[in-house]
Amino acid sequence: MKNNEYLITVLKGDGIGPEVIDESLKVLNAICNVFNYNLKFQYEYIGGNAIEKFGISLPKKTIDNSLKSNAILLGSIGDPKYNINCNDTPENGLLKLRSVMGTYCNIRPIKIYNNLAEKSCIKHNLIKNVDFIIYRELTGGIYFGEKKYDKEYAYDTCTYTYNEIERISHIAFRNAFKRKKQITLIDKANVLSTSKLWRNVVSNIAEKYYSDIKVNYMFIDNAAMQMIINPQQFDIILTDNMFGDILSDEASALVGSLGLLPSSSIGNNIAIYEPVHGSYPEAAGKNIANPIGSILSAAMMLYDFKLYKGYNAILSSVQNSIDNNIVTQDINSNSSYMTYDIGDYISNYIINNFK
Ligand code: IPM
Numbered sequence: 001m002k003n004n005e006y007l008i009t010v011l012k013g014d015g016i017g018p019e020v021i022d023e024s025l026k027v028l029n030a031i032c033n034v035f036n037y038n039l040k041f042q043y044e045y046i047g048g049n050a051i052e053k054f055g056i057s058l059p060k061k062t063i064d065n066s067l068k069s070n071a072i073l074l075g076s077i078g079d080p081k082y083n084i085n086c087n088d089t090p091e092n093g094l095l096k097l098r099s100v101m102g103t104y105c106n107i108r109p110i111k112i113y114n115n116l117a118e119k120s121c122i123k124h125n126l127i128k129n130v131d132f133i134i135y136r137e138l139t140g141g142i143y144f145g146e147k148k149y150d151k152e153y154a155y156d157t158c159t160y161t162y163n164e165i166e167r168i169s170h171i172a173f174r175n176a177f178k179r180k181k182q183i184t185l186i187d188k189a190n191v192l193s194t195s196k197l198w199r200n201v202v203s204n205i206a207e208k209y210y211s212d213i214k215v216n217y218m219f220i221d222n223a224a225m226q227m228i229i230n231p232q233q234f235d236i237i238l239t240d241n242m243f244g245d246i247l248s249d250e251a252s253a254l255v256g257s258l259g260l261l262p263s264s265s266i267g268n269n270i271a272i273y274e275p276v277h278g279s280y281p282e283a284a285g286k287n288i289a290n291p292i293g294s295i296l297s298a299a300m301m302l303y304d305f306k307l308y309k310g311y312n313a314i315l316s317s318v319q320n321s322i323d324n325n326i327v328t329q330d331i332n333s334n335s336s337y338m339t340y341d342i343g344d345y346i347s348n349y350i351i352n353n354f355k
């Protein structure tokens with residue numbers, strides 16, 4: 001890699017995916033223009049549109065080309081046309097991509113914009129300054145265990161190995177040093193064997209390597225309540241695949257809109273950057289989707305590339321658009337700004353203020 005040169009695989013996906021990705025690309029182009037980064041893009045298929053075109057939710061070409069690139073920028077997948085009776089679904093494609101890329105650690109930052117606090121369904125005094133990160137295990141657990149589905153009988157199995165828990169825990173602990181030195185492990189260790197193993201692994205490595213980090217243990221049912229009544233207590237949440245999926249949607253209600261949340265999924269080598277929201281098929285093609293989750297995911301990619309100037313420029317430009325109420329209707333129901341207006345505003349702001 002020379003001169004900040006990176007090849008990015010763009011997977012626009014289904015529903016609102018293409019619309020939000022287009023705004024991220026607009027913003028990244030502005031960033032490249034200002035900071036002289038050399039980002040190259042290649043486009044591939046995943047999800048419903050891949051089934052449509054190639055008869056499979058994750059074509060081999062998507063995998064092969066993704067493996068040759070430095071990162072994956074993903075929009076969203078999902079299409080109600082594919083249901084339980086289909087043998088391939090858009091969701092299969094995403095899960096397989098995560099698995100093949102080995103992105104076992106999904107990072108979902110939850111940060112309140114204080115001037116949006118009144119949009120939240122939680123009282124202002126409870127959510128102001130809320131700032132935590134969910135570390136969700138992404139390639140194991142009940143999502144990937146043996147399954148069976150018959151008309152009269154079905155099961156899913158949840159399995160974890162010591163190593164699967166240990167590797168994501170190290171990432172969460174290392175990041176805890178940069179923050180409040182506090183981790184909350186969320187599990188159901190009063191009932192589930194896998195949760196007992198999570199507790200055991202986390203307490204072992206905490207004792208052995210991270211004696212400066214304070215570890216709290218919380219059951220998932222209690223945690224779901226604590227997130228509503230006292231979200232300020234959290235700094236780093238560490239949890240398994242299923243609990244992390246549920247808690248991250250719950251956390252979006254604190255922020256005011258699921259459309260605002262970004263994520264990165266890291267692991268072996270090539271990371272995936274995608275918003276937390278889904279494909280929102282009802283909104284597809286209407287240009288009303290909020291592109292901020294996707295734009296901030298692109299910013300997380302720049303951070304991981306150590307392109308910190310670009311990362312900071314996107315963060316402050318997003319903050320500026322929110323401060324000036326340049327937002328989509330999910331945040332302000334009276335707003336007439338469309339998806340592309342947000343990307344235009346942010347990319348113009350970058351050009352005008354950072355060049
Ligand atoms: C997410 C999504 C996915 C998941 C779905 C689309 C398979 O909800 O990224 O949170 O459950 O992981």
Ligand code: MN
Pocket residue numbers: 245246249276
């Ligand atoms: Mn989810």
